[in-house]
Amino acid sequence: MGTSKKKQPFCAFCKSAWVILLLTLSTKANAQIIYLTLSDSNGTPLPSINLRIDACGKRVRAITNEHGVAEADIGNCAEARLHISSKLYQDKDTTIKTTVKDIRITLIPKTYYLRDVEVKAFRPIAKGNAEKTVYTVDVRSFLKDSKANEALRFLPRTESDGTTFKILGKHANARLQVDGVDAGLDELRSLNATDIERVEVKETDANDNANSSGVINIIRRKRERPKFYGSSRNTLNLVYTSLMTYNSINYQSPKWELNATAGLIYNKPKLTNDVTRSYSDGSTKETMHEDRCFESPQGGGMLKLGFYPSEKLSVILRGVYSLNATNIKQHITGFDNHFVELRSKDKIENYGTLLNTFYNITNTNLLLLKANYMEYSYSYRDKLGTRTRYESDMREYGVSLKSENEKIDWLGGGNVGLGWKSTWRQNGTQSTDWSTHSVHQLYIDHSRPIGKHFSFYFILKGETDNLRRKQSYYFLPSARINYSMGKYGSLSANYQRTIVRPSIDYMNEDTLMISENETLVGNTALGVQHNDALSLSYSKQIKTAYLSATMGYRCSSDMIARAYLSPTDFNTTTYSNLGRSDYASLSLNWTQRLCKGRMNLSFILTGDYMNYDIASAFADRTLMLPSQGFGCYGMLNFNYRTKHSWMYSLWGTYHPKNYGFNTLSHRHPLFRASVSKNFFHDRLGISIVAMNSLRYFTTSRTTTHFANMHQTSLQKTHYNDLQLNITWNFGKQFRERKAAEGFDNGDIELKQ
Incomplete structure (x- = not known):
């Protein structure tokens, strides 16, 4: 009896894990993945383009990555309807055949006159919704070797001295993450501020507890080629x-x-x-x-x-x-x-x-x-x-x-x-x-x-x-x-x-x-x-x-x-x-x-x-x-x-x-x-x-x-x-x- 009781918490976790896994994979039985590559007339890949695909009564949304490639699961449909909408390129509506797994599409730039465009004098600092807010980080006031913890001192709605970080109005410090993985102050001190692409802040999180309230997640720029670097900092009082x-x-x-x-x-x-x-x-x-x-x-x-x-x-x-x-x-x-x-x-x-x-x-x-x-x-x-x-x-x-x-x-x-x-x-x-x-x-x-x-x-x-x-x-x-x-x-x-x-x-x-x-x-x-x-x-x-x-x-x-x-x-x-x-x-x-x-x-x-x-x-x-x-x-x-x-x-x-x-x-x-x-x-x-x-x-x-x-x-x-x-x-x-x-x-x- 003593042994079975000790196993109960672990068994409960196993059962719940299987439920989550089965719910996640249940829709993949008849999965059919197609890949779409978007480029301009010069062959340059187009990242961050939104796509909408209608296949057999099901609507799928996707977005191209930094290589201009998007993938979509359209089930077992023979064909689908593709819609592409962008401010920079002409809209496109076309039918695609799913027998072709790698589909390449060329987009034509839109032509605007000055009377059609409203100039933004100041670039947006933040954009968000109820779940999270995405902030840009301006590192022009720092030296090239300044670290991420110094840059976060100037993140809006954040109280920080460079060692602790608290979201405005919260009672406890925020949890720190780098690319979605929990991180500590040491990791921020080794990350260059120039490597930050954006910062995502969630003021409410499922893992909030007595020691943390909210999440500050640093998203780094993509790794395009190998690089090796380091630093040694020594202090004398x-x-x-x-x-x-x-x-x-x-x-x-x-x-x-x-x-x-x-x-x-x-x-x-x-x-x-x-x-x-x-x-x-x-x-x-x-x-x-x-x-x-x-x-x-x-x-x-x-x-x-x-x-x-x-x-x-x-x-x-x-x-x-x-x-x-x-x-x-x-x-x-x-x-x-x-x-x-x-x-x-x-x-x-x-x-x-x-x-x-x-x-x-x-x-x-x-x-x-x-x-x-x-x-x-x-x-x-x-x-x-x-x-x-x-x-x-x-x-x-x-x-x-x-x-x-x-x-x-x-x-x-x-x-x-x-x-x-x-x-x-x-x-x-x-x-x-x-x-x-x-x-x-x-x-x-x-x-x-x-x-x-x-x-x-x-x-x-x-x-x-x-x-x-x-x-x-x-x-x-x-x-x-x-x-x-x-x-x-x-x-x-x-x-x-x-x-x-x-x-x-x-x-x-x-x-x-x-x-x-x-x-x-x-x-x-x-x-x-x-x-x-x-x-x-x-x-x-x-x-x-x-x-x-x-x-x-x-x-x-x-x-x-x-x-x-x-x-x-x-x-x-x-x-x-x-x-x-x-x-x-x-x-x-x-x-x-x-x-x-x-x-x-x-x-x-x-x-x-x-x-x-x-x-x-x-x-x-x-x-x-x-x-x-x-x-x-x-x-x-x-x-x-x-x-x-x-x-x-x-x-x-x-x-x-x-x-x-x-x-x-x-x-x-x-x-x-x-x-x-x-x-x-x-x-x-x-x-x-x-x-x-x-x-x-x-x-x-x-x-x-x-x-x-x-x-x-x-x-x-x-x-x-x-x-x-x-x-x-x-x-x-x-x-x-x-x-x-x-x-x-x-x-x-x-x-x-």
Whole structure:
């Protein structure tokens, strides 16, 4: 019986996988594939031409690839009717015989007079529907060796400092992808910005969870010929001890791709923390002073191997590894004026593999198979032997299968995706044996246009898990509707329901002593947190600028937070489903291209309101006072490249108030400025980077509220620094800039 129960989740996945596979392949029994090659009178292939084929009462749509070739499945019909419509070439209606498998068609250019054509003074920045928005990326303000993560700082509707990326109005960072495959920051740092063809952004995705919200997918330019290139970037901090090196090697060809990265960071930051406790009954104030010194070597790498045997099949294997080992020295003068010296070491280690397989059954039907393995471990050891060792380990195995079907006629030309995902996790701690639980997910997503101006996209997702040794079921729908108002912009409304499952660190019952006044204990009885989010967004291009505004509301119930469960213990917290939170915000984003594209400017302004409420079950067990109040937030990104290829960059952020469940934090503004220049035909790059917080120390003040006491923590860190970066680029590194590159039908508009 025990063995059969363990097999049930895997059997359920197998059955569902077979259902999806059979549904995908059921229409292929009588398949008859024809290939159509379109060219002009000079024999030049014509890409991105839309075709419509009517065969035996069935309508098939296709589009030519970069070689001017389109393929279509017309069943077992002897002949079919072909219709071709284009703004650049004359329409064509003809009958084709299916006995000829390779059909070649020549199109004749259309002739327009100036009175027939409306000139677009500014090229479109974005085009999209309810499912996703496609953005163009202007890299003229960057140097030739600038990377993709720098270019994404100026993506409209995106908050970014070059290391994290968040869609405007969202609560969590977006997932990063390159050509539809999950990617990390290392991969973006090794990808040249000039290799980006476009960026696709999905604000709602079936895989959204506690750590991610939305998807930013970079589509690279096609690999036309083999090339090998790489770079080595080395950084020296001129203010305090800090060294960094980052190296990448890339090989690309039409059939193969190899990408390897390796990085190492060594720094010794310092932190000073002064804690004051003020009691409401008039008792004497208590103070604590703490000095921490961190010696932190960090390293990691990524290896990606891609195999593209044909236009139908793609196989990508990716492996990652990271290690953060920190030696900590603490000198503490406690609340009782007792001096304590602590020495400890903590280590966070991650490694994992990901296998992605894409198979294009037809031009409109894609099958995606994904498998992944990840292992995470966190350990803490007190070198002086006064505390026990603390460990958390997690292993995760995942398999997913998805079928994507585009332009389905009986759905009005809409797209449908059907997917299944299963995840098995093993958790282990120092004091407990390994425990296993699983999560299974089945979902369907559908997008389609409604008339000329409306489009909608919805996701119906069901999940089940046995997290606390009992089976639980969740229904997690999402919906998004978009209204395109032409030259007046676009308006969209979004609803999404998600859940947050507790991680191994939240459920570890062992005691983690972070400091003399900060001890953390996990909770195996934690339940899931439920989130409901609503948003209303507006976007409009204004000449070379792009304006975005988002108004949102998010409600979280059964909220997972750190709770002080003893009225007399202000040092120990335990993770609990403590209550609920309500968050409302209004965000504005303005992105501007100036100086013929050599200058990019982007700024974000956000005003918000946060309110926390404690659950009735904890009201009598804790003296915590929930926070509420208004706040604001701002971010600035600026980039300018001179005619002599000097690049000036500036990033700044200011978040004066940040509310926690019973805390309020104040922070000073931060600015990062850099000057960069390349030499020897872009083989050698030198840059100076300065970080400044308007003070020598970066200072943050956090106030924790209790019914009978207020605790204030004032932290100072040596965050201001001055860095010297030297980059060596080798190989065939850069693409040529072509004047007519990327020209398509969207650049021409006829007068009505």
